[in-house]
Amino acid sequence: MSELLTLREAIDAVTDAFDQGDGWDRYAWVYIRGQITEPSCRLYLSHVADEDDALIADHGEALPPFAAQHHLRHFLEAADFAEVLFVHRRHHPSPTLDDLARALDYYRKHDSFLGVPPESL
Numbered sequence: 001m002s003e004l005l006t007l008r009e010a011i012d013a014v015t016d017a018f019d020q021g022d023g024w025d026r027y028a029w030v031y032i033r034g035q036i037t038e039p040s041c042r043l044y045l046s047h048v049a050d051e052d053d054a055l056i057a058d059h060g061e062a063l064p065p066f067a068a069q070h071h072l073r074h075f076l077e078a079a080d081f082a083e084v085l086f087v088h089r090r091h092h093p094s095p096t097l098d099d100l101a102r103a104l105d106y107y108r109k110h111d112s113f114l115g116v117p118p119e120s121l
Contacts, residue, residue, distance in 0.1 A: 002044065002050070002066040003044070004033070004042040004043070004044055004070060005042065005043045005044065005045065006039075006041075006042070006043075007036065007039075007041060007043065007097060007100070007101055008097055009043075010030065010043040010045060010081075011085060011097075011100060013027075013045055014027060014030070014045065014078060014081055014082050014085065015082070015085060017078075017082075018082045018086075023078065023079065023082055024079065025048065026047065026078075027045045027046065027047065027048075027078035028046050028047060028048045028050065028051045028077070028078055029045075029046045029051065029074060029075075029076070029077055029078060030043055030044070030045055030046075030075045030076050030077070030078055030081045031043065031044040031045075031046060031063070031064075031067040031072035031073060031074060031075055032044075032072060032073060032074075032075040033070060033071060033072050033073075035105075036075065036101050036104050036105045036108070037098070037101045037102060037105050042070075042072075043075070044066060044067055044070065044072055045078060046064050046066075046067065046078075050064035050065075050066065050067075051064060053065055061073065061074065075104075075108065076104070076107070076108055080107065081104065084100075084103055084104050084107045084113065085100060085103075085104075087113050087116060088100060088103040088113065088114065088116075091113075091115065091116045091120070092115065102114060103115075
């Protein structure tokens with residue numbers, strides 16, 4: 001079932017999927033409306049099959065129908081989203097939701113992990 005999620009709901013869903021070992025099979029991409037650092041942002045976790053049905057949106061980007069209908073944009077691949085959460089939690093125990101949002105935003109912008117030296121990965 002396709003639905004828009006809060007950041008907390010998306011983190012929980014992605015974490016659960018990868019903890020259960022089927023994250024690669026369950027989710028392909030994370031799409032977003034708004035800014036990840038804003039509480040009002042909404043996310044959509046696409047399934048692999050959703051990507052097969054992608055349509056070209058008004059701005060020329062290929063999106064699953066649900067993402068296009070809700071005016072979402074690509075944010076991160078689900079595996080990258082999960083890795084940012086894993087790495088950030090390993091280096092920063094007990095992060096807040098805001099900490100995780102900043103870590104995800106930083107990764108999207110810089111393709112590197114916030115506050116984690118490359119040699120410590």
